[in-house]
Amino acid sequence: MMWRFGLYDPSFDPLWMTHWALAGALLLPIMAGLLGAIFRPSRALPVVLACMPILVAGVLMVIDYQQAGLLRWQWVIGDIEFTLRFSGLSALMLLITQWTAAAVAMYTPGYLRLTYPDLNNRWIWPLMGLLVSALSLIWLAADLLTLYAALEIMGLAAVGMLLLSGKPAALKAGMRYLLLALVGSLAFLLGIALLLSQWGSLNLAVLVELVEQEPITWVAAALMGAGLALKAALFPLHGWLTPVHENAWTPVSALHAALVIKASLYILILLWSILLPETLLAPRLIAWLGMLAIVWGGLVAWRADSLKTLIASSTVGQLGYLMVAFPLLLGPGIAPLPLALAWDGFWLHLMGHALAKAAMFMAAGNLIIATGESSLNALAGTSRRLPLSLLIFGIASVTLMGLPPSAGFTAKWLLLQSMVLTQQWVAVAALMAGTLLTAAYVFRVFRYSFDETAPRHDYQPLAPGMDLIALCLAVAALALGLLAHLPLALLHGGGA
Amino acid sequence: MSSLLLAVALLWPLVVAGSTVWCAYQVPAHQRNYVSMLWVSAAWPALLLAYVGEFQWTINAWMLGGYWELNALSRPWLAFTALLWSIAAFHARGYFAGEQRQAQAGDANAQRRLQRLTLFWPLTLLGNLLLIIAQDIASFYLGFALMTFAAYALVVHNGSPAATLGAKAYLVLAVIGEGLILGGFLWAAGTSDTLTLKGVRDTLASADHGVWMALLLWLGLGVKAGVIGLHVWLPLAHPVAPAPASAVLSGAMIKAGLLGWLNVLPLGAQGLSPEMTQLGNIILVAGFAAAFGAALYGVWQQHPKAVLAYSSISQMGMLTALVGVGLVTPSVWATLLPAVILFAGHHALAKGALFMGTSVSEHMPKWPSPLLFLLIALPGISLTGALAAGMFSKWGVKHALYEFEQERIILLLTWAAIGTAALVTACVWRQWQQRHQGGSDSFQWGAWLVALLAALVTPLWLPLPEASVIAPPLKEWVGIIWPFPVGVLSVVVLMLALRRSAISPPPSGDLWWVYSPVAIICISTARSVAGLCGKGKATSVALALKSERAVMGGLLRGLQAEAWMRQHGGGLMMALAVLLALLLMWEGL
Amino acid sequence: MNAAWLPLMTLATSLFAAVAIFSLPEEARRVRTSINLLAAVSKIVLVTLMVGRVSEGYEDTFSFQIVGGVDFVLRADALGVMFAGLSSLLWLCTTIYAIGYLEGAANRKRFFGFFSLCVTSTLGIALSGNLFTFLIFYEMLTLSTYPLVVHSGTAKALAAGRVYLRYTLTAGVVLLLGVVLLYSLTNDHSFASEQGLSPYLDDHRGLLTLIFALLVGGLAVKAAMVPLHGWLPRAMVAPAPVSALLHAVAVVKAGAFGILRVIYDLYGIELSVELGVTTVLAIAASITIIYGSLRAIAQEELKPRLAFSTISQVSYVVLGVSLFGPFGTIGALAHLLHQGLMKVTLFFCAGNYAEELGIHRIDEMDGAGKRMPLTSFAFTVGALGMIGLPPIAGFITKWYLGIGAIQAEMYWVVAVLVASSTLNAIYFLPILHRLWFREGPAHGKGQWPKEQRLGRLETHGWLLWPAVFTAVISIGAGLLAGLPFSPLDWATRVAVGEYLP
């Protein structure tokens, strides 16, 4: 299991260029964000230019990884050890983060110009940069201190971004999110405290060697699990998610749903893999909650009457798919084949969902901007006037529904196969039901949009490229399904 | 050369049909000549083909594989069929002259009727020709179906309620017949993997269930041939169809059923199973039942064409009986076959002439009435065997049966001839009663005279095998002729006896009036079953919708829990942590 | 020599067409029409090439890996090419028809875009070389037909779309489960594998039966087998070209074709018989045939009657499959094509009546034959073909099915066939009678519900000629069934390949 996270000794040291790439990937986003705050770009082109070096840095790191295998950095500053590792998984997550964030960043100027053209909106840039940096750090971090710090930075940046819209509802939602996120990270910290006091190390690779199954590990795992579940909006701790997404700016919602909650989930699965290998009941509980999440998220989304609520609730359901995979990844006596299948399916689903959800939020944002309302009723007639936005929504929802050819489908396929092999029929049923529920709420949107009986003529025109960016993301989510072996090869490249 | 002629023979009717459609859209109504010489010529190439010789064609591309043949059976058949169609077309030219004038004057109804008739006439002809030359199942079936369904338009021609009823009866029985034929063919072909009629015949003779296949085919083809019980369409359809259509319907088309039997039933095959012989007996009995029953019922009919229809049933009954003989005593068949062909050919032309005669008696030319009615009666007299070709054909049959000592059948046939004579008398009598002067047309009576002549000299032109036509020796003449006067006398006596009594004549179509209520009940049952299905489905849908609404209501109430979860995020997190810890401990300790 | 580009390009033509159409503005009518026609024609050319290749014995295969153990495979084998040929031919006809039909209507861009996607999916279904690929295109088909079903955007259309999705998506999920179970059991299993699943028979008999039930159950929804047929009559609210394509080729045929694939190429016919599933299937198909016909009789409107007729007719294919023996197979395969041709004709005609004269109900059709002779001729051909009369293609398949039933010693199937033919006659002949033999508005009695003069001919030429063309093809396919490369010939070729490997 541990090689999957890259927690072993690498055979090569990183090249000098890789150091620069690392620095670029971690620091450039912040700098780009500061530049953004100063210059307040109103077009996509400067944003593209600013994103370019970051993306290049990321790609360089991936190339180095492919050549040299696992990369590791270790610094000791005043008796405190900081460790970073760049495994195949990190590579994937880094890429998905950077590209999704770049797409979101390119979408942002047009969005802001059309909706919130006041001065305050400049703060989104540094926060976004900070968020991306923190996320990148999370994917790379290999010790608990870095992980904790990055998680906290990410959380605060996310809260800040969510508050930017300044609506009372947004403030309330943001307040709830802030409180719960802080408390969640304290639970996480408490877990770290227990681990540190028992095993005396924060380094994950060391912990892998040391950790034994005893009550203190369990309590730590439980605390971390609960705290991270809260931050990752896992059912039934997802209550804060919907209002936050509903009231935030579209690019913020996109970024948050696509990446931020995934980071907590990533840490959860990482730590539990270390602390609780071969455990039956706790992952089972998560899986059961996941099944409930699939159904519950689907139902709430199905009955929602605002577009963004629908999408946010769908996130809850989609996280359920990932939760259901927990026993397959952590359970005892899982044969190598289903384990590998579930592993691939888990990350593929995570990536596909990130892309599709970002695309979906953007498409929904476009629809909302154009119609001026966020309720589903306002969509009547959009199929004629805004076919492209709707098409993007459709393509993205193909991934969410898990219909072929999409990343969602391939991931679901892998998960299903793994579940069938391990004979977890209830989970299979939940996945199936999830597909149907997703279809139910997605097609509800289309039902409204195909309604031609309510003619509307006052649609606000969209900025150029807003649809295009979303389309690229949505199509990427589709292509990820057909070309799944490419990212998965990267995922396997680390240790096999 | 022969292939070219074949192609022309088959395509020419299509060309004719196409030309009528063309005319309908391109020629203005007042110039339109519906029964042009082109239209009349539809059957000519086929007639020519019949006299070219015997040939075989194999066309792989054709449907399931085409295999056509002009042989000792199909050639004479084609000859008399094509001849009858040609003559009937001429007759039609005269018969429809009045209607055509109406049409040209602008009567939309007449236009429509003529248009329909002239389109479907050549199509019916095409079907008839195809089924004669076809020796593979698909072509035969195609021809048969084409003929059957296209003839619907001929029957329904004048559009009166009676015509609609007749056409409906025709169509319903035709559909049943097609179904039975298809079933029989499928069974036979499936059993022995054959696609030719000969293969079917062999299968019927040898297969385990051969007798059932034979029964299906016999009944299916019997619809056309007027087997008793399935004959009801004849007396309903014939009186209402125009005379030329009745002529071909009764002369050529019902012979198609007979031809089918001759082609597919294992007639004359050695070593038939006892069941097959049993079937032969049934066929025999059915044939004679038809022969006598139709005669007894037919003489009461008012309409001369209805009488003729019963006469056709009666005649076909005799032929059916002969087919039965072929199954019961196969050895007789080889000699009987030419006689049967002659019988059929003669009957075709004679019946054609009789039907055309009905139209002549309705539009009498200014001839002396006795002469005219003598001529009208002449083909009928020939049919009874008292004259000319009829005598030859009767003798041919008797001769063959004598050879194999089938006296009982001869006796029955002779008695049946009395019925024939009675029917002919009744028919002429009715015609006399309903005669009309005027409106005659030279094509009309000319064609009739030609048909009459052709009927009387059938053996001369029918391309039968050498030496198969034997002139009856003089001493047998009495035996052949005597039924005619007896039949005439019996009718005269009957008519005189019942002159005063007011017995209403029985309706034509006899059993139809039994069948149709039953069928209506069946159809309404099917409809109500379908309705019930629909209703059942509607109820289940309504039920499902109702339960769906209830579930949705519950769901919405349940979704309030979302707000609760939002309120209690912190507490839930605590609970989750405790739960996880407990689970881990439980498992670990 | 493996021309991998061939199946890929065949698929790509319509996909490119879809993308191009979506990227064009709504107003670009001329360009869109050109793209549509160009793509349709080039697809026919490509399929013709494939037919040539297959008849020379090649099986062009295009494949790449999706994830470990699961490949995306497009393979041009005889069975697939047969279906591809049908879809591409009818696509051309339907495209022409649709261009005429939607003249001046709204949302044409969306319509043609999804129309092309729909054809892409159908082609994909035809050419997919394993179950996974099949599943991909099968689901794509579901999605791409939804916008077509709800095209008009009325409440009725939207409700129909909802019902359609409920059925098909649920079916898709069931199918997915079956496929996943199968993959878990056997790993990637190509349609081209010779031995079928028989090696698993001894140990996994129950599981194989379960998988079969799941697969066929999922496919049967699209094939509209009773009692999973509910979506089809409702989906009739779609525009006529959509109904035509849905019924004749795309959706119902996709289901039937899937069942063909499962039985012939996945399980193998011997194994299916050994499992005893074919008998069950035959019974289900027979019930569907009779039920569909019975319901059709009760319909008062033209399109629903045709829809129930479809339900009945498509099950002939399933029936043929479940008869063990080459003749049943030939019948099934040929019917796949023949029914497509005939049904598309009927729907074209129904659309023509609705467009030109506003006729929706059967009792409004009196005398329409005079007003619209060519359309009515085409309709007559289609209807007679459905009854199974020669020389129309329907006869050929009925013949082969009957022979197949007799050779499989399932005599009751013959009774079903005969009964169905009779029922078909009961519900089609009255229509024909009305068309040709009754007097109606064309004879000066009453008025058409909503008459429009759409063209110089009896209706718009774009509407008329596809119907006439498919009608002529239907006759030709029956009359000249013995020609090489006729549907029957190709079906025979496939069947021989299945039974005499």
Added chain:
Amino acid sequence: MISSINTMESGLAVCLLVIAIACLFDRHLLRACWLLILFALLMSVAWWYLNAPWLALVEVVLGGVLTGGSFLYALRNLPSQRSPIVRYDHTQVGWSHRITRVLLTVAWSLMLGVAIQFLLPDMALSLTEHPLILAAVVIVSVGMGAFALHRHLLRRLMAFNVLGSGVFLMLAGMADTRPSSQALISVGLVIAWLGSLLGVLLIRRLVEQEGSVALDGEQSSTRLPS
């Protein structure tokens, strides 16, 4: 000497505990705020006592001055503007709500207690062996419970701060004040301050705009159809 040390430690622990609980359950917000500052100062004493002088300094600056200042900013009337927040918490919670929170609190303290019992076996002999840790456990549990219990946003924020301090104390108590734990605590303190600051600003804005000091009672944000 051990006993004297224990006395010192015990006294500190008891003080911390008492002040924490007082702070958590005082409905008078300004007083609670001052109690929180006092708690922070006591915490820095505890750090000093645990041989982490730098941490003590950080605690004074971050925990006492900055965080406390933030809370005071929320409540006090500044020269330029009046604080919109009423200084007394009137919100009521139901009994079932309270009981479940109490149960959860007990469960948490038990859970942490079990963990510590395995971590520090000598605790099993005498509960008072490590009074600071014991206090920390109770503070964490009660803080957590209070956080889940309260509706008033400011009080929840205070509960979070108390909870955070408890966590830090536990960390330092169990894992010593080795550099890594000091780093963790410093990061935690910074985050806690930033979070508190953000929270306080938010609360002020919320109260100004909406006039409510609690999140609940609003269900409009999801707009569940009823």
